[in-house]
Amino acid sequence: MDTNKLVEALVADIRKPGPSLAGLWWTAAVFATLLAGVVFFITLGPRPDIAEAAETPRFLFKFAVTMALATAAFGAARALSRPGSDWRHTMVYLIAAPAMLLAAVAVELVLVPPTLWGTRLVGTNSLVCLTFIPLIGAGPLVVFLAVLRHGAPTCPRLAGAVAGLLAGGIAATFYAAQCIDDSPLFVVTWYPIAIGLLAGLGALAGERILRW
Amino acid sequence: MNNKQENNLAGLLRAAIEGDARAYDVFLRQAAKLVRAFAARRIVDGSLNPEDIVQETLLAIHLKRHSWRADSPVMPWLYAIARYKLIDAFRRRGRHVEIDIDEIAQSMAAPEVETLASWEVERALAMLSPNQRSVVAVICVDGHSIGDAARDLGMSEGAVRVALHRGLAAIARHFGKRSERD
Numbered sequence: 598m599d600t601n602k603l604v605e606a607l608v609a610d611i612r613k614p615g616p617s618l619a620g621l622w623w624t625a626a627v628f629a630t631l632l633a634g635v636v637f638f639i640t641l642g643p644r645p646d647i648a649e650a651a652e653t654p655r656f657l658f659k660f661a662v663t664m665a666l667a668t669a670a671f672g673a674a675r676a677l678s679r680p681g682s683d684w685r686h687t688m689v690y691l692i693a694a695p696a697m698l699l700a701a702v703a704v705e706l707v708l709v710p711p712t713l714w715g716t717r718l719v720g721t722n723s724l725v726c727l728t729f730i731p732l733i734g735a736g737p738l739v740v741f742l743a744v745l746r747h748g749a750p751t752c753p754r755l756a757g758a759v760a761g762l763l764a765g766g767i768a769a770t771f772y773a774a775q776c777i778d779d780s781p782l783f784v785v786t787w788y789p790i791a792i793g794l795l796a797g798l799g800a801l802a803g804e805r806i807l808r809w
Numbered sequence: 810m811n812n813k814q815e816n817n818l819a820g821l822l823r824a825a826i827e828g829d830a831r832a833y834d835v836f837l838r839q840a841a842k843l844v845r846a847f848a849a850r851r852i853v854d855g856s857l858n859p860e861d862i863v864q865e866t867l868l869a870i871h872l873k874r875h876s877w878r879a880d881s882p883v884m885p886w887l888y889a890i891a892r893y894k895l896i897d898a899f900r901r902r903g904r905h906v907e908i909d910i911d912e913i914a915q916s917m918a919a920p921e922v923e924t925l926a927s928w929e930v931e932r933a934l935a936m937l938s939p940n941q942r943s944v945v946a947v948i949c950v951d952g953h954s955i956g957d958a959a960r961d962l963g964m965s966e967g968a969v970r971v972a973l974h975r976g977l978a979a980i981a982r983h984f985g986k987r988s989e990r991d
Contacts, residue, residue, distance in 0.1 A: 598931040602952040603864055604837045607871040609948060609955050610974050611830050614875040679876050680889035749873040751893040808897075808985040809869065 618748050622675050625744045629737035630767055636733045637771040641725075644775050655779035658701055662784065663773055666694035666792070667766030674741060674763050677756040678748030691762070695789075701781035709780070720778030723787045729775075730791035731798075734761075734768030738795055742802055750807050757803015758796045765792030819883040826874060837867055843884075844891045857898050861929045865898065866891045868930065868981050897984065898929075933980045941976035944969055 650656040669690035676684035709717060741760035750756035769788055778784075818839060825833030844866045848859035869890050877886045931950060934942050947958045948969075955973070959966045 598864065598950055599952070600841055600860060600863055600867070601838075602949050603867060603930065604834065604841065605952060605954075606945070606949040606973065606977070607837055607867060608830050608834045610871065610970070610977060611825070611828060611833055612970065612974070613828075614826060616875065618876055619878070679878065679886070680873075680893065681885035681887070682878075682881070747875075749869070749876040749890065749893075751889055809873065809981065 615747060618675075618678055618744070621744050621747060622671070622678070625740050626671060629740040629764065632736040632740065633733045633764075633767050633771050636736060637729075637775070640732070641729060641772070641775040644777055646777075647774060650777075650779070653779065655781070656773075658697075658781065659773040659776075659779060659784055660770060662694050662698050662701075663766050663769040663788075665697060666691070667763060667770060669693055670759055670763035670766050674745070674756065674759045677750050677752060677759055678745050680749050680751050684752075691759075694766075698781060698785050702785050705781045709782075714782060717778075717780035718782040718786050720780070720783040720787070722776050722778050723783075726772065726776060726778075726787045727791050727794075730765060730768045730772050730788070731794050732768075733771055734764040734792075734795045737767050738764035738799055738802075740764075742799065742806065745803070745807050746809075749809055750803070753803045753807035754800045755803070757807055758800035760803070761796035761799025762792060764799070765795040768792075768795070815882055815884050818887075819879075822874070822877065822883055823879050826879070837870070840870060840887055841867060843887065847888060847891050848895060851895060856902055857895075858929075862891065862895050862898055864930045865894045865981075865984055868977060869894055872978055872981050894984075929984075930980060933983045936983045937976050937979055941972045941979065944972040945976035945980070948973055 644650065669687075673684060673687040673691060676682040676687040705717070706714070738761055741763055742757060745753075745756050745760055769792055772791075776783075778787075818836060821832045821836035821839070825836050841863050844863045845859055848857075848862035852859055852862070866887075870887065873890070877883060934946055934950075937945060943962055944958060944964075947953045947961060948955070953961065955966055955969050958964075958973075959969045962969070964972070
């Protein structure tokens with residue numbers, strides 16, 4: 598085929614390109630959050646003592662970590678959806694959530710006597726955590742993968758994984774409102790497994806469906 | 810890549826996205842030139858036909874042009890797409906060659922030329938539905954305009970446009986799918 602003719606064909610097909618990625622990402626973020634919220638309120642709902650819990654730093658800190666993760670992953674996912682963007686730079690912010698959490702773990706180890714470390718770490722809700730974070734995050738993951746598919750990710754597997762982190766960050770933010778295990782020792786043990794599951798799913802899906 | 814060329818290209822693509830067909834034509838031809846040079850520099854063993862990379866990249870540019878941010882430089886975007894398509898083509902050929910290694914290989918003796926895999930896009934036409942295939946073939950291979958194609962095929966111009974767009978998208982998808990298998 599003659600490249601000149603291909604150019605003419607592409608010019609003939611000039612009509613409007615698809616919707617802009619920037620707008621789509623924000624729409625998707627809102628939609629995914631609503632979706633996660635609906636699943637959360639139908640299946641779990643917030644814990645009964647949430648008003649009192651909201652006055653304790655450990656409870657509030659969970660949200661700081663999960664929202665830091667979601668925010669950083671949102672920025673990275675957006676960058677990864679565009680060829681030639683400086684996505685490596687945006688990945689740096691993904692360190693924030695784990696760093697905050699590790700710092701909180703260090704403080705917790707100082708505040709809590711060693712005899713209680715095990716109990717705090719195991720908690721009472723680990724299975725619920727491992728079940729419901731992926732469950733709440735599944736819908737958002739599908740939404741974000743769809744946006745990435747509309748975009749042009751040049752690292753499909755990584756983009757899928759980051760979409761999983763984003764979905765996981767949103768899901769964990771909702772889940773944290775239900776979970777009564779507020780110790781950073783619990784959070785650092787179980788949340789990453791649940792969120793990592795979504796990231797792994799995202800990477801697998803990314804390899805398959807995000808190539809273009 | 811100099812600043813003037815960058816600004817010029819960005820201006821053309823901006824106008825094209827607004828619907829300026831002439832700007833789009835100029836943009837695509839200049840993009841083809843850049844990608845041709847890019848691909849020729851990197852395909853040193855003759856295992857791929859640089860023109861295939863040019864065509865696949867142009868197709869991808871066309872279908873993914875909404876992934877360019879109008880306020881960001883266009884050349885890094887363009888080369889990132891070309892690089893992705895080149896790696897993809899190498900992968901399809903079964904060689905997991907890193908681009909950087911290729912550049913080193915350039916200074917060494919050129920290996921023997923293998924058979925050229927030419928006109929991958931044209932070959933991909935076979936994957937299309939008969940309707941799309943005839944429209945894309947008449948326009949891309951024979952070089953007819955939308956109006957001529959509509960008359961030749963006894964279709965409305967609108968139907969030709971739709972079939973062309975879907976056909977081009979299907980060809981692009983076909984490339985994506987094939988690389989995923991490897």
